[in-house]
Amino acid sequence: MKRNILKLALLSTALTATSVAAEDVTLTIESWRNDDLALWQDEIIPAFEAENPGIKVVFSPSAPTEYNAALNSKLEAGSAGDLITCRPFDASLALFDAGHLADLDDMAAMSNFSDVAKSAWQTDDGSAILRTNGLCDPRLHLQCRRF
Numbered sequence: 001m002k003r004n005i006l007k008l009a010l011l012s013t014a015l016t017a018t019s020v021a022a023e024d025v026t027l028t029i030e031s032w033r034n035d036d037l038a039l040w041q042d043e044i045i046p047a048f049e050a051e052n053p054g055i056k057v058v059f060s061p062s063a064p065t066e067y068n069a070a071l072n073s074k075l076e077a078g079s080a081g082d083l084i085t086c087r088p089f090d091a092s093l094a095l096f097d098a099g100h101l102a103d104l105d106d107m108a109a110m111s112n113f114s115d116v117a118k119s120a121w122q123t124d125d126g127s128a129i130l131r132t133n134g135l136c137d138p139r140l141h142l143q144c145r146r147f
Contacts, residue, residue: 025056027055029083031059095130104130
């Protein structure tokens, strides 16, 4: 249950940062965690939607072995979800180098994370933080170009 609360807290934080308008919206989350589908559909999403009327969430996982290729294709086509999960180190660095991830170094909240927590999510020279390594499921990342 603690894991679910932490995931919900991370999702709520990410969505709050988007300044969602009063009209109804649907946000899609891309992930390779297809084994978590029931957890998201039965627990996390209903709890989030109950607390955030007007925001619908779709959890859209791919098979783990197909995720990188599927995500890269969707990003290139401009059809990726609103939130994506990122694999650490080189996979995220490639997405950053391709312009799909933003540098989060200027965000004040980054001071809440230790250097160790940020190490898998920054450029090789440490000059840019690609995303946060957060509470329970650290791979969620906003596609800033959508907001």
